[in-house]
Amino acid sequence: MLKTTAATVAETGVFPSLFETQEKFADELDRLVTKDMDRLYYVKEKLTRELWSEEKNKLNKLLDQEFQVYRLKSTQVNKYGEITIDKILITVFNVKPGDKVLIPM
Structure with a gap:
């Protein structure tokens, strides 16, 4: 029986290589995210783009200086x-x- 890509990813935790370069992968992700922003969010019955514009104003701004991580x-x-x-x-x-x-x- 042939496994689906999602099942393979769930079992192995590894995505199959579908893109020749990192740039092509990033471009495809950007295209999919842009398309997804025009999807209706079923719980609130609003477009994801509208919900994001409301929520992004509530986010805290990142610091301008680099954060040093250590323990x-x-x-x-x-x-x-x-x-x-x-x-x-x-x-x-x-x-x-x-x-x-x-x-x-």
């Missing part, structure tokens, strides 16, 4: 005033041995 890890200062980051000893100042400090990972 913090707690580590303890050894008796020599050093901490280990990625197997490298780093001397830290203004802390006592045994204190815990936060380091970005």
Whole structure:
């Protein structure tokens, strides 16, 4: 039995390659999104384009500066005033041995 593309994607999580380049894929997605905006949303019985124009004004604006993503890890200062980051000893100042400090990972 021949499986449909949707079933294949659902099982494998991989989309088959339908486009020769990333640009062609992006163009096709743009075309489909534009077409979908003229679809009637069945719950509110309005066009998706109208709903989007109402909702986009409620969105928060993104920051102009780049957001640095990292996590913090707690580590303890050894008796020599050093901490280990990625197997490298780093001397830290203004802390006592045994204190815990936060380091970005």
